[in-house]
Amino acid sequence: MTFNPDDILFWQWGLLKLNATLIFTWVVMAIILCFTWLATRRLTSGTHPSRWQTFMEMVVSLIRDQIREVSHEDPGPYQSFIGALFLFIAVANLLTIIPGYRPPTGSLSTTTALAICVFLAVPLYGIQSQGLVNYLRQYTRPSMFMLPFNIIGEISRTIALAVRLFGNMMSGTVVVAVLISITPFLFPIVLQLLGLLTGMIQAYIFAILAMVYISSALVARKGNEAPTTITTNSQTTSNQTTNSSTINTTTKTTTNSSDANSPTQSGGQ
Amino acid sequence: MQDISWIATVSIITAGLTIAIGSIGPAFGEARALAQALSAIAQQPDEANTITRTLFVGLAMIESTAIYCFVVTMILLFANPFWNHFVSQAGG
Numbered sequence: 486m487t488f489n490p491d492d493i494l495f496w497q498w499g500l501l502k503l504n505a506t507l508i509f510t511w512v513v514m515a516i517i518l519c520f521t522w523l524a525t526r527r528l529t530s531g532t533h534p535s536r537w538q539t540f541m542e543m544v545v546s547l548i549r550d551q552i553r554e555v556s557h558e559d560p561g562p563y564q565s566f567i568g569a570l571f572l573f574i575a576v577a578n579l580l581t582i583i584p585g586y587r588p589p590t591g592s593l594s595t596t597t598a599l600a601i602c603v604f605l606a607v608p609l610y611g612i613q614s615q616g617l618v619n620y621l622r623q624y625t626r627p628s629m630f631m632l633p634f635n636i637i638g639e640i641s642r643t644i645a646l647a648v649r650l651f652g653n654m655m656s657g658t659v660v661v662a663v664l665i666s667i668t669p670f671l672f673p674i675v676l677q678l679l680g681l682l683t684g685m686i687q688a689y690i691f692a693i694l695a696m697v698y699i700s701s702a703l704v705a706r707k708g709n710e711a712p713t714t715i716t717t718n719s720q721t722t723s724n725q726t727t728n729s730s731t732i733n734t735t736t737k738t739t740t741n742s743s744d745a746n747s748p749t750q751s752g753g754q
Numbered sequence: 755m756q757d758i759s760w761i762a763t764v765s766i767i768t769a770g771l772t773i774a775i776g777s778i779g780p781a782f783g784e785a786r787a788l789a790q791a792l793s794a795i796a797q798q799p800d801e802a803n804t805i806t807r808t809l810f811v812g813l814a815m816i817e818s819t820a821i822y823c824f825v826v827t828m829i830l831l832f833a834n835p836f837w838n839h840f841v842s843q844a845g846g
Contacts, residue, residue, distance in 0.1 A: 554807070645818050652821030659828065690814040693807065 489655075490587040491594060506592040513577045513589065544572075548692075555693060556700035562613075563699060566606055570599060571692035578654065578684025581677070588684070591654035593647065600647035603695045604639070611702030620702065646694060653687045758840045765837060769830040776823025783816045 493505035524537035534542070548568040552560035577590045589595045611620040624635045657680035664673045791809040795802045829835075 551807075554804070648825060649814060649818045649821055652818075652825050655828070656821070656824055686810060687814075690810060693811055694814070697811070 490589065490592045493587065505587045506589045506595055509577070509580075509587055510589040510595065512586075513573060513580065516580075517572055517576055544568075551693065552696055555696045556703070558700065558703065562610070563696060566602075567692050567696050570602070570695055571688055574599070574650070574688035574691055575685060578688055579681065581657070581680060581684065587658070588654050590650055590684075590687075591658055593651045596647040596651040596654075599650070599691070600643045603646060603698060604643040606695070607639075607698050607702050610699045614703045623702070642698065646691065650687055650691055653683055657683060758837070758844065761834070761836050761840060765830045765834050769827045772823050772830070773827045776826075777820050780816050780820035784813055787812055787816060 490505035490509065494502055495505065495508055496503040521541065524541045527535065528538055529535075545564070545568070548571060549560040549564055552558075552563055552567055556563070574590055577588050580586050581588050608620065611623070615623075625632050626635070657676070661673045661676055661680065664676060787809065791805055794805050798805070
């Protein structure tokens with residue numbers, strides 16, 4: 486029983502090895518490329534776009550909306566990176582319904598590579614947005630004393646990103662393999678379904694965490710000004726509209742935006 | 755007992771203990787997070803999107819501790835370096 490797709494060799498010539506991770510990564514890449522090429526071949530801005538174009542627009546606008554909600558910024562510079570991460574992991578995980586396919590995300594090499602991409606993208610976007618000196622100064626933000634802890638945090642969250650995706654995908658394979666040897670037929674299928682759900686959630690989480698890390702490198706400059714006030718305002722307005730029947734709503738919401746829960750609680754009682 | 759059977763015994767028992775103890779904490783944490791998120795959604799259905807997204811990200815963070823324990827268990831069971839070392843010594 487081999488759990489690591491790195492160990493499944495298809496072809497070997499000296500030090501050159503073609504293992505399952507590489508092959509299936511290429512398969513995933515080819516599928517994504519062919520699909521997007523087919524879908525974007527005939528783009529129209531008319532009133533009757535094709536089904537493919539509608540689907541691709543849906544995917545792209547979903548990614549853009551999620552990025553905008555997480556970072557409160559224009560998703561333009563980030564959507565290619567975040568979208569590529571999400572689409573690759575999602576397709577790699579979804580293809581597990583095909584028998585004989587081993588998800589490349591179940592190999593620590595792939596997930597480490599993806600995590601290193603995020604690790605490198607964070608300072609790149611950070612420097613691009615606020616300059617080298619300001620970005621480096623961010624590491625000593627509360628005080629100089631915190632410098633080593635910030636660096637350790639940067640590294641440990643990269644490792645956590647890699648191990649989380651790897652552990653989730655590998656655990657799916659292992660649990661199904663163990664269950665097949667104990668109770669064949671029904672239970673492995675149920676867990677395979679659960680694995681599909683887990684795969685999608687992990688792809689989503691990987692992309693969202695990458696965006697959170699990137700936006701944490703950006704936010705330091707405009708920190709507490711624009712984004713938070715916008716969100717608190719929208720929260721209070723939504724509370725006002727939902728609980729317009731309660732009496733104290735306006736006074737409470739104007740006092741402090743941080744206890745935005747209180748009008749709702751009073752409305753519930 | 756020989757060295758190698760000691761290693762096997764200790765590895766298997768430690769693997770079981772690792773995943774048993776290591777999954778209790780995250781289970782409690784995820785249960786608390788989910789309960790809080792559900793009550794928050796019940797109070798503020800408008801904010802369900804934000805709460806759900808934050809919940810997913812938080813659950814992934816909490817879950818990663820359990821995943822670490824699982825990875826350690828798998829290493830102990832299937833890719834144990836000490837076991838491999840002694841087996842290769844006995845073989846060669």
